[in-house]
Every structure is written in structure tokens, then in C-alpha cells.
Amino acid sequence: MNDRGFDNQDLQNYLDFAIALAKDCGKIMSKSFRKSHFVKYKGIVDIVTEVDVASQGYAVNALKKAFPDHSILAEEDGLNISKGSKFKWIIDPLDGTTNYAHGIPIFCFSAALEVNSAIVMGCAYNPISEELFFATEGGGAYFNGKRVHVSKTTIFERSLLATGFPYDKKSNPDDNFDHFRDISINVRGIRRLGSAVLDLCYTASGFLDGYWELNLNSWDMAFGSLMIKEAGGEVTDFCKMPLDIYNRRILASNGLIHDELSRILCIDRNQ
Template sequence: MSRETRHESPARAMSAAVAAARKAGAILREQARAGFGIDRKTSIVNLVTDADRAAEQAIVDHLLASFPTDGVLAEERGQDGRRESGCRWIIDPLDGTTNFAHGFPFYSISIALEREGVCTLGVVLDPIREELFTAEEGQGAWLNGRAIRVSSINTLDDALLTTGFAYDIRETADNNLDHFSRFALRAQGIRRTGSAALDLCYVAAGRLDGYWEVKLSPWDSAAGSVVLKEAGGRITHFNGSPYSIYGKDLVASNGPLHPAMLQVLAERP
């Protein structure tokens, strides 16, 4: 099949991504019930489980069976696939591994489709709550088939924010604690969930009003960024420049809060 007709049906790509996410979700639920092995990657706080690997394999197998000339960028295996089509699937099979390993029921599967360097489709599945967030470029954002929209909160005093911390928090001063302390004194509240994909989707759905984080990887934000933008949100880097999933920092908001969040992030101790 030629490059021009490879993804001629966006509905086909969405259907494949949703089916792959649901397969992975079933694996995560089963392994959470039956038990799993845990290894450490680069540090004592950077975990990988048997469930990460099994879910990722199921996603990749399903997507490449449907689109064999596509590429893959996944958290555990890195780059894979042929990428002859100009399309690449960006996959986090278990966003929230530490939560999963501790039996804390807040984690997700994240799948995005990148076409010629732009993420145009996003699927994020919370397998515990059975909440499926989906979005396609120009088609809006959806939660279990219902349209979602960002909040209208316009001051930090009224805002509920979320953030996260990098795995090297113990080894570097660039660990987000300074930003956290400043936002804690400005916002109505701050949450730390442990799943960047769900953080972005919760801002998209109006459950949260803003989110910032440092030292992210492409698979952390690829799908959620599509959902957020299609729900009317705004996402940039800390300096206000257009967001790229290959950058290392992120600030996302409902839009009205964005200038105030950028201002806080620009402050120096």
C-alpha cells in the first residue's frame, strides 16, 4: 500500500488504537490481580514490570498487524517498525508504573499517531475506571463518546493544578520542587497523580485546570497533548514556545490560566 493511502481512513487508525489500548488494559487488570515481577531501570525509583512489557508487546503486535509499514516509538523497546508510511505510533503501555506496582489504582495506556512529525490522534485508556479519552486533529476530544471541554477557571486562586517529578529527583537540583513550592502558595490546590497522560486528559475534561512538569519523554505526553488541544486547552514549553513532545518541559492549561502559570514558572528563587 502506498504512503499516500496508508492512513486514508482516520476511523481505521482510531479503531486500531482503541482496540490495542483495550487489549493492553485487559493485560494490566489481569496482572494486577495475578501478580507480576518488578525490575529497576536507571534508578531505585524508576521501575518496570512484567505488565509494562506484556502490554507493550500486545499494543505493538496489534498496530503493526493493521499497519505493517508504520514505525513505533515505545517506552520499553524504543524505536521499532519500518516507518515507510511516514507514520509512527508513540506508545506508553503503562503510564504510572510506580502506582501500578504499589496497587494504587491510577494508571493508563497511552497511544498516539504521529504523521510527518505531528501527533494527530490520541488515545488514553484508564483501565480501572474504564474511561477512554480519544481525540483526532480537528475532530474534538471525547470521553467514552461524550465531548469534553476544558474549564473556564481564570485565576490561580481558584485553580486545581497537577504536576509530577522526574526519576532523578534525588540527584539534581532541577527537580521541580522550586516550581511546586511557588505554585502551592498561589493555587487553590495541587495534586500529584503519577500519570502524565491522565493529567493532560483531566485538564482536557475540566477536572483539573493546569499541569506542568519537567524531564518528560515523548510517550508521556504524545496522546494526552492531542486530547488537550482538541478540548480547547493550551500547551507550550515553560518559555511559552510551541510544544514539542521531544522537548523536556511542559505547561498545559485551560487557556485563561496560561499566562499566570508561565509567569510563576519564570520566577527565580
């Protein structure tokens, strides 16, 4: 029995369940990929499709059946089922909805388990590329069954980063454009892939050297933050304070360029 109140076998059982759930929801996504969709607007440009809803519905029903006493937090309609439990599942049923709706194969399902305010397990799955990422607290980070680690890039100017922009960028002064400009002139390149979860997984796997974004939600950061830690990277807020996944800002890197990124991002009128 560990400090969280369960043993390693329990953690493995939760992980096995999460991976099976991710693959089942991946089948829902794959079946309708590059087909016409019913699109509902949550804002001026922020959308949800019938596949987001179907994936979440499947996941939530499966969780209720398997763990009736666990709490669940999920993206669509702000689903928040509170059971007063120390166990809380945090679900993103389709991260990268805009990509999905446009037929761009960069999206995923993600699940994370929070126990007493700490993320202890999670996974992410892109059914098109069949990329499966998973991590457990103290157990390492994995990509398609192989343990992964963050990159070894030490020279900031040679780093490849990723970021994103808020859906309400037209009206939100906290729009990330200044950061993008200030960082992009100092690095090799910046990618805007459209999936925060995969940005974090790619950073953990060493494909990217770092990632930052603001105006995120807990389901965007929960699993990915654990993946970064277990891959040997560093994950904080913009000013290198401990990450709070409910505080909407994240800075993740291989740890070797973290100070350089934070130096730019922490100078912020809205911090």
C-alpha cells in the first residue's frame, strides 16, 4: 500500500482500464473521421462535434459502471460528477476537435486519474496514427510500449517548440501573440499542432523540446503534465511555480531550456 491508499497492482488495473477505454473511444473517432459532422459552436470559433459527445458519453458510462464511487470531470457541457471521492477521472473525449472536423489527423482521447489532488496515471491515444502514450506516477512514460525521455537539447536557439492560441483570441488580451513573437525569433521553430495533449506527449517523447500555452483547462493538462514529469522533463507555470492544472497556464520542457522559456514568459502584463 502506498501513500495514495492503493498498491501498484491497483494502479496497473486503472491504467489497463484507461487504455482499453481510450482505444474504444478511438474506434468511435475513426469510424466518422473525414466524414460530414454536425458542428455546434461553443463560442465564435470553438466547436464541438457529435463525435466529441459520443466519445464522452461512452467514456462516462464506462467509468460509472466500473467505478461508481469515483468522481468524473470531462470537457463537454462542463461535466463534473462529484462523489466526494479521493479518486477523480479527468477526461478529454476528443482533444483537437478543430483538426478532427477538418480531416486533419492530429487529435486524441485522453484520460487521467487524480488521487488526492495528484495525477497518478493517464494515457492518450490517436486512433489514426495508432500512437498510444501512457504514464504512471513513479513508473515512467511510454510511447507505444517503449519508455521515452525528453530531449537533450541544451541550446535554446536550436530548440523546436509548440504552442497554441485561445479560441477567443479576437477579444482576449491574453492572446499569446507577444509570447509567440518573442520566443520565435530566438528558437529554431515553433509548431501549432492543435492538440495540447499531444503537444505535451511529443515533448515528453523528445520530438519537441518544449511547449507552452495559456487559457487551457484541466483536461488539456492533466495527463500530459504527468507524462512530462515521468519522462524526466520539467513542468511548471510560466514563472516556474508548481503547476496547478486548474490555473490555465503551462510551461513544459526538457528542463534544459526551461529557464530561457520562463525568462520570456514570466514577463507578462497578465501574470
